[in-house]
Amino acid sequence: MAYTASNTRYDQMKYNRCGNSGLLLSAVSLGLWHNFGGVNEFPIMKEILLKAFDLGITHFDLANNYGPPPGSAESNLQKVLQSELAPHRDELIISTKAGYDMWDGPYGEWGSRKYLMASLDQSLKRMGLNYVDIFYSHRPDPNTPLEETMTALHHAVQQGKALYVGISNYNAEQTSRAVDILENLGTPCLIHQPRYNMLDRWVEDGLLDVLEKRGVGCIPFSPLAQGLLTNRYLDGIPKDSRIGGASIFLGEEALTSETMVKVKALNQHAEQRGQTLAQMALAWILSRKQITSVLIGASSVSQLEANVASLSKLEFTMDELAHIDSILV
Numbered sequence: 001m002a003y004t005a006s007n008t009r010y011d012q013m014k015y016n017r018c019g020n021s022g023l024l025l026s027a028v029s030l031g032l033w034h035n036f037g038g039v040n041e042f043p044i045m046k047e048i049l050l051k052a053f054d055l056g057i058t059h060f061d062l063a064n065n066y067g068p069p070p071g072s073a074e075s076n077l078q079k080v081l082q083s084e085l086a087p088h089r090d091e092l093i094i095s096t097k098a099g100y101d102m103w104d105g106p107y108g109e110w111g112s113r114k115y116l117m118a119s120l121d122q123s124l125k126r127m128g129l130n131y132v133d134i135f136y137s138h139r140p141d142p143n144t145p146l147e148e149t150m151t152a153l154h155h156a157v158q159q160g161k162a163l164y165v166g167i168s169n170y171n172a173e174q175t176s177r178a179v180d181i182l183e184n185l186g187t188p189c190l191i192h193q194p195r196y197n198m199l200d201r202w203v204e205d206g207l208l209d210v211l212e213k214r215g216v217g218c219i220p221f222s223p224l225a226q227g228l229l230t231n232r233y234l235d236g237i238p239k240d241s242r243i244g245g246a247s248i249f250l251g252e253e254a255l256t257s258e259t260m261v262k263v264k265a266l267n268q269h270a271e272q273r274g275q276t277l278a279q280m281a282l283a284w285i286l287s288r289k290q291i292t293s294v295l296i297g298a299s300s301v302s303q304l305e306a307n308v309a310s311l312s313k314l315e316f317t318m319d320e321l322a323h324i325d326s327i328l329v
């Protein structure tokens with residue numbers, strides 16, 4: 001049946017301003033790292049993407065290497081962008097990144113101008129787009145001058161291939177320097193994409209302060225710790241879960257007894273709040289003032305729907321926050 005976008009799609013979603021910019025992002029964004037590759041079933045991913053749009057998610061996050069195989073998530077997105085979502089390009093924020101290993105030889109990873117510019121051209125071709133909304137440096141490169149990496153991002157904007165730029169996995173000090181360089185070039189740093197969730201709170205140690213002070217948005221990735229902060233692993237390892245499947249990024253060793261004690265205690269608290277653990281984990285991040293959006297993954301429409309429903313209860317009392325902190329120490 002032909003797809004028609006829901007005409008209530010903007011009714012429930014919250015939209016937050018990204019730092020000091022003019023751009024609003026949906027409070028929940030969808031990432032295509034897992035579940036959208038050439039190894040996955042296209043009808044399922046299409047259903048998830050269209051449901052996301054119908055729920056008011058405007059921001060879809062990619063990288064050159066998402067798959068597997070690398071590049072296939074961008075190619076799969078193209079199929080939906082050129083069919084069902086074709087009339088809606090101006091309602092969408094599409095981001096991509098370059099930084100990790102993508103092709104053979106010395107120009108296929110890290111932060112050189114050579115790599116970033118070539119990778120962006122490849123990404124645009126795979127997605128069938130003239131421009132992306134956000135182009136990121138995916139990780140800091142210790143061997144390339146930061147000026148070179150940031151100038152490449154700036155030139156991507158000047159060439160009309162990206163509207164905004166961002167950085168990912170940069171620490172607080174690297175972020176300050178990157179923001180300075182971009183500011184001097186006249187292309188503000190729109191957004192930072194760090195890993196942040198209840199089990200990994202490194203950003204609270206300086207990065208969030210830098211982002212707030214400099215007016216840069218923040219979109220935490222893996223807010224559910226790849227599924228650990230959900231009910232997925234409470235009773236073992238389901239076959240169709242990330243750990244149960246072929247992901248090279250999350251294995252059984254992540255389910256330590258120490259982590260599972262925390263997960264079970266958090267789950268109990270979530271039940272008392274009237275939320276699932278996943279919903280509470282997302283609300284906990286979104287309740288922080290520096291956060292623009294949470295960047296989730298989903299392997300089914302029902303996960304996506306449940307995660308978006310976290311927006312109906314974002315508030316925590318001081319007592320609750322203290323209780324959660326006591327679980328997480």
Ligand SMILES: NC(=O)c1ccc[n+]([C@@H]2O[C@H](COP(=O)([O-])OP(=O)(O)OC[C@H]3O[C@@H](n4cnc5c(N)ncnc54)[C@H](OP(=O)(O)O)[C@@H]3O)[C@@H](O)[C@H]2O)c1
Nearest residue numbers: 031032033221222223224225226227230241242296297299
């Ligand atoms: N910048 C970077 O370096 C970087 C790194 C990693 C990720 N990212 C971005 O962040 C996005 C999200 O990362 P992520 O996939 O690790 O995020 P996540 O939201 O922490 O984990 C998503 C996984 O959790 C499970 N899940 C989600 N909702 C659930 C629910 N309601 N109930 C039960 N299980 C649920 C699913 O796993 P199952 O498969 O087990 O169902 C799903 O695939 C990526 O797609 C990518 O765009 C960026």
